[in-house]
Amino acid sequence: MKMKRMMCAAMAAAMTVSLAACGGSNSTAETTAAAGGAAADSAEDSGAASSDAVFVIGGSGPLTGGSALYGTAVQNGGQVAVDEINANGGINGYQVKWLFEDDEADGEKAINAYNTLKDGGMQMFVGTTTSGACMSVIAETENDNMFQITPSGTTADITKPANVYRMCFSDPAQGTKSAQYIAENGVAQKVGVIYDNSDTYSSGIYENFVKEAQNQGLEVVGAESFNSESKTDFKTQLQKLKDAGAELVFLPFYYTEASLVLKQADEMGWAPKFFGCDGMDGILDLPDFDTSLAEGLMLLTPFSADAEDELTQNFVAAYEEAYGETPIQFAADAYDCLYVIKAAAEAADITPDMEISDMCEAMKTAMTEVTLDGLTGQGISFDENGEPNKAPKAVVIENGAYKSLE
Amino acid sequence: MKIKNKTFRQNAITYAMVLLFYLICQGLIMSGNMSSLMKGLMVPICYYVILAVSLNLVVGISGELSLGHAGFMCIGAYSSAIFAVCVDGKIPEMAELLLALVIGAAVTAVFGFLIGIPVLRLRGDYLAIVTLAFGEIIKNVVNAVYVGVDENGLHFSMKDSLSLGLSENGIEIINGAQGISGLPRTATFTTGIILVFITLFIVLNLVNSRQGRAIMAIRDNRIAAESIGLSVSKYKMMAFVISAALAGVAGVLYSHNLSTLQATSKNFGYNQSIMILVFVVLGGIGNIRGSVIAAFILTILPEKLRFLSDYRMLIYAIVLITMMLFNSAPKAIAWRKSIKERFFSGKKAEAGKEAQ
Numbered sequence: 001m002k003m004k005r006m007m008c009a010a011m012a013a014a015m016t017v018s019l020a021a022c023g024g025s026n027s028t029a030e031t032t033a034a035a036g037g038a039a040a041d042s043a044e045d046s047g048a049a050s051s052d053a054v055f056v057i058g059g060s061g062p063l064t065g066g067s068a069l070y071g072t073a074v075q076n077g078g079q080v081a082v083d084e085i086n087a088n089g090g091i092n093g094y095q096v097k098w099l100f101e102d103d104e105a106d107g108e109k110a111i112n113a114y115n116t117l118k119d120g121g122m123q124m125f126v127g128t129t130t131s132g133a134c135m136s137v138i139a140e141t142e143n144d145n146m147f148q149i150t151p152s153g154t155t156a157d158i159t160k161p162a163n164v165y166r167m168c169f170s171d172p173a174q175g176t177k178s179a180q181y182i183a184e185n186g187v188a189q190k191v192g193v194i195y196d197n198s199d200t201y202s203s204g205i206y207e208n209f210v211k212e213a214q215n216q217g218l219e220v221v222g223a224e225s226f227n228s229e230s231k232t233d234f235k236t237q238l239q240k241l242k243d244a245g246a247e248l249v250f251l252p253f254y255y256t257e258a259s260l261v262l263k264q265a266d267e268m269g270w271a272p273k274f275f276g277c278d279g280m281d282g283i284l285d286l287p288d289f290d291t292s293l294a295e296g297l298m299l300l301t302p303f304s305a306d307a308e309d310e311l312t313q314n315f316v317a318a319y320e321e322a323y324g325e326t327p328i329q330f331a332a333d334a335y336d337c338l339y340v341i342k343a344a345a346e347a348a349d350i351t352p353d354m355e356i357s358d359m360c361e362a363m364k365t366a367m368t369e370v371t372l373d374g375l376t377g378q379g380i381s382f383d384e385n386g387e388p389n390k391a392p393k394a395v396v397i398e399n400g401a402y403k404s405l406e
Numbered sequence: 407m408k409i410k411n412k413t414f415r416q417n418a419i420t421y422a423m424v425l426l427f428y429l430i431c432q433g434l435i436m437s438g439n440m441s442s443l444m445k446g447l448m449v450p451i452c453y454y455v456i457l458a459v460s461l462n463l464v465v466g467i468s469g470e471l472s473l474g475h476a477g478f479m480c481i482g483a484y485s486s487a488i489f490a491v492c493v494d495g496k497i498p499e500m501a502e503l504l505l506a507l508v509i510g511a512a513v514t515a516v517f518g519f520l521i522g523i524p525v526l527r528l529r530g531d532y533l534a535i536v537t538l539a540f541g542e543i544i545k546n547v548v549n550a551v552y553v554g555v556d557e558n559g560l561h562f563s564m565k566d567s568l569s570l571g572l573s574e575n576g577i578e579i580i581n582g583a584q585g586i587s588g589l590p591r592t593a594t595f596t597t598g599i600i601l602v603f604i605t606l607f608i609v610l611n612l613v614n615s616r617q618g619r620a621i622m623a624i625r626d627n628r629i630a631a632e633s634i635g636l637s638v639s640k641y642k643m644m645a646f647v648i649s650a651a652l653a654g655v656a657g658v659l660y661s662h663n664l665s666t667l668q669a670t671s672k673n674f675g676y677n678q679s680i681m682i683l684v685f686v687v688l689g690g691i692g693n694i695r696g697s698v699i700a701a702f703i704l705t706i707l708p709e710k711l712r713f714l715s716d717y718r719m720l721i722y723a724i725v726l727i728t729m730m731l732f733n734s735a736p737k738a739i740a741w742r743k744s745i746k747e748r749f750f751s752g753k754k755a756e757a758g759k760e761a762q
Contacts (some may be wrong), residue, residue, distance in 0.1 A: 012619040037598070045430050046755055059740050062721050063715075063716065064718070101712060102712070102715075102718065104672065105665060105670075105672070106670065106672040106673060107452060107664050107668065107673070108660075108663075108664065108673060109672075111446050111664070112443060112446060112447065112709050114443070114446075115441070115442035115443040115446040115447075116442075116443045116709070116712055118442040118443075119441045119442050119443050132585075132666075132670065133664070135587060135668075135691060136664045136665055136666050138665070139591060139664075139665035139666075155584065157587055196583075197549070197550060197566075197582060197583055198546075198583045199583040200583055200585075200668070201580055203583050203584065204584065206566070207566060207567060207568060210566075211568070225567070227546070227549070227550075228671070367606075393720070
C-alpha cells in the first residue's frame with residue numbers, strides 16, 4: 001500500500017518536473033529571442049546590419065511513414081534555398097534559420113509539430129507538405145496570424161484564411177486546367193478517369209476535372225475509384241474503361257500507383273493515351289520501372305529536373321551534391337517558397353525583431369506585389385486569395401525524357 | 407469495511423492525481439510558463455486518457471480483447487461533427503459542445519450495442535479479429551460517404567460529391583475522403599479534464615459495484631458465474647456498450663479540438679486501436695490508474711523525443727519496449743521488489759534524502 005503511494009508520489013513529481021522543464025525551456029527560448037532582438041536593435045543603431053538576430057522560418061511535413069518522401073523533399077529543398085540565401089547575405093541582411101519538424105501527414109501531429117516550431121521561435125511557416133494536415137494547421141496559424149505558405153497543400157480551402165498562401169496549383173486549378181488542355185488541344189474526346197477516393201488530393205482533382213470536362217464538351221465515359229488499401233490491382237478499373245471506349249485515361253494520383261496502372265494496361269494489351277497531374281512527376285526515376293511503358297504519357301507539372309535553364313540546373317546540382325538524389329517537384333516548391341518569402345520580406349522591409357502578427361500583415365501586403373522567376377514557373381505572382389499565378393507546363397514523355405508540349 | 411476503505415482510498419488517489427495534474431497545468435498556463443507544444447497537447451492527453459480508461463473496461467475488467475476502439479472513437483467524432491456543422495452559429499458554443507457530447511455518446515452506444523450482439527458471442531482471438539474488422543469498416547465507410555444539406559433536406563451519396571445534386575446554397579457536410587471541415591474548436595483543457603473525471607467516476611464506480619463484480623466474475627470463471635445465475639450476455643454487453651460510449655466521448659473531444667476531421671489510418675485506423683491497447687497494457691490490464699498514467703506518458707513521449715529528429719520513432723519504440731519490460735517482465739518485477747525492500751528497510755531519513 002505504502003509502496004504504491006510512494007510510486008504515485010514519485011510519478012506525480014516526475015510529471016511536475018517534466019512540465020516545469022517544458023515551461024523552463026520555453027521561457028529561456030523567449031529570453032534569448034528577446035536578447036537577440038535587443039542585440040539587433042543596438043546593432044542597427046551602430047549601423048551594422050549583420051548581428052545575432054536571424055529570421056526563423058519553420059516547415060513541417062511527413063518525415064516518417066508512407067509519404068515520408070514528400071516531407072523529406074520539402075525539408076531538403078528548403079535547406080538548399082536557405083543555404084543559398086545565407087551565402088548571399090540573407091534576407092534584409094539577416095541570416096535565415098530553417099527548422100523542420102515531422103508531422104506524420106496527420107492533422108493532430110501537424111499541430112504538435114507547428115507548436116514545437118513556435119517554441120523554437122519560428123516567425124514564418126512553410127507548410128505543411130500534405131493537404132490533410134494543412135487543413136488542421138491553418139486554423140492555428142490564422143489564430144496566431146502567422147504568415148504561412150504551403151509548398152504542396154492542394155486542397156482548395158487551404159488558402160481561405162488571409163494569412164495562408166500556396167506555391168503549387170490547387171486541386172480545382174489542376175483538374176480544370178487538365179480538362180481545358182485536353183479539350184483545347186483535341187487530345188481526346190472520350191475520357192475515362194481512375195482516382196483514389198481515399199485521398200483528398202486525388203478526389204479533389206477528379207471532381208473538378210469532371211465539372212470542367214462537361215463545360216468543355218468532353219465525354220466522361222467512366223470514373224473508377226480505388227482506395228489506399230487496394231492500390232495494387234487496377235485491372236478491373238482499366239477493363240471497365242476499355243469497355244466504355246475511353247480514348248484517354250486521366251490519372252490524378254501519385255506516380256507509384258500510376259506506374260502499376262501503366263504496366264497493367266500494357267499487360268492487357270490496351271494502349272489509350274494517359275494524362276497525369278503533378279503527382280505523376282517522378283515516374284521516370286522509379287526503381288524497376290520500365291520507362292518505355294511511360295512513352296507518350298502526358299502530365300501537367302510545374303517542375304522537371306531535366307529543364308535546361310540555369311536556375312534549375314544549379315538547383316539540381318546543389319541538391320544532388322547535398323543529398324545524392326534527383327530533386328522532385330516538392331523540393332522545387334519548397335525552394336520557391338523560401339525565395340518568395342525572401343522577395344516579399346525585402347519588399348516589406350521586415351526585420352526579425354518584429355512581432356509575428358505585424359510581420360504577417362506586412363508580408364500579406366508585399367505578397368501581392370512581388371513576382372518571382374522560380375523553379376516552378378516564370379513570373380510567379382500571387383493574388384489576394386493566396387493562389388499563385390503561373391502557367392502550367394504540360395510535358396510528354398518521349399524517349400524516356402520530358403519534352404515540353406505547347 | 408476495511409476492503410471498502412481500501413478501494414475508496416485507491417480511487418481517491420486516482421482522482422487526486424488527475425486534479426493535481428490539472429491544477430499544475432492550469433497554473434503553468436495562467437502564468438504563461440507553458441510551451442505552445444504542451445498547451446496544444448492538453449486536450450489530446452484528455453481524450454487519450456478517456457480512450458485508455460474506457461478500453462481498460464473491456465480488456466481489463468471484462469477480459470475481452472477488443473481491437474476496434476478507434477472505430478468507436480470515429481463514430482463519436484463523425485456524429486458530433488455532423489451535428490456541429492448543422493447547428494454551427496445557431497446555438498451557443500457551450501450548449502453545442504454539451505449536446506455534441508450527448509449525441510456522440512448516444513450514437514456510439516447504439517453502435518456498440520448493435521456490434522456487441524454478434525461480437526460478444528465470440529471469445530478470445532475471434533472477438534479480437536471481428537472488432538479489428540469493425541474498426542476498419544467504419545473508417546472505410548466514412549471515407550466513402552458524401553452527405554450534403556440544402557433547403558430540400560439531406561442528400562446522400564456513396565459515389566462523389568457531384569452526384570449529391572445539391573442546390574446553389576447547399577453545403578457539403580461530409581465530403582468523402584476530404585472529410586468534414588469548418589468545425590468549431592470549442593474543446594478546452596477544462597472540459598477535457600471534466601470529461602476525464604466523469605469517465606473515471608463511471609468506470610471506477612462500475613468496477614466496485616454489484617454489476618462490476620458480476621462482470622469480473624464472468625471474466626474469471628464464466629461457468630461458475632452462469633451457475634449462480636448471472637446473465638453472461640447482459641453483463642458483457644453492459645461493459646462493452648459503456649466502453650464504446652466513452653470512446654465516443656473521446657471522439658467528440660477529438661473532433662472539437664481540430665478544425666477538420668478526416669478518417670485516416672493514422673487517427674481512426676487499427677494503428678490507433680493498437681496504440682490505445684498499448685496504453686492499457688503498459689498501464690497494467692485492469693489497472694485504471696495505470697491507464698491514465700500510461701496514456702499521459704505515451705502521448706507526451708513522441709513529442710518530447712523530437713530533438714532526436716530522424717531517430718525519433720526508433721527511440722520511441724525502444725523506450726516503449728524498455729518500459730514494458732520494466733513493468734511486466736518477471737525479472738524486472740523481482741528486481742524492483744528487492745530495490746523497494748532495501749529502500750524501506752533503511753531509515754526513513756535516508757529514504758527522504760534518496761528521494762530528493
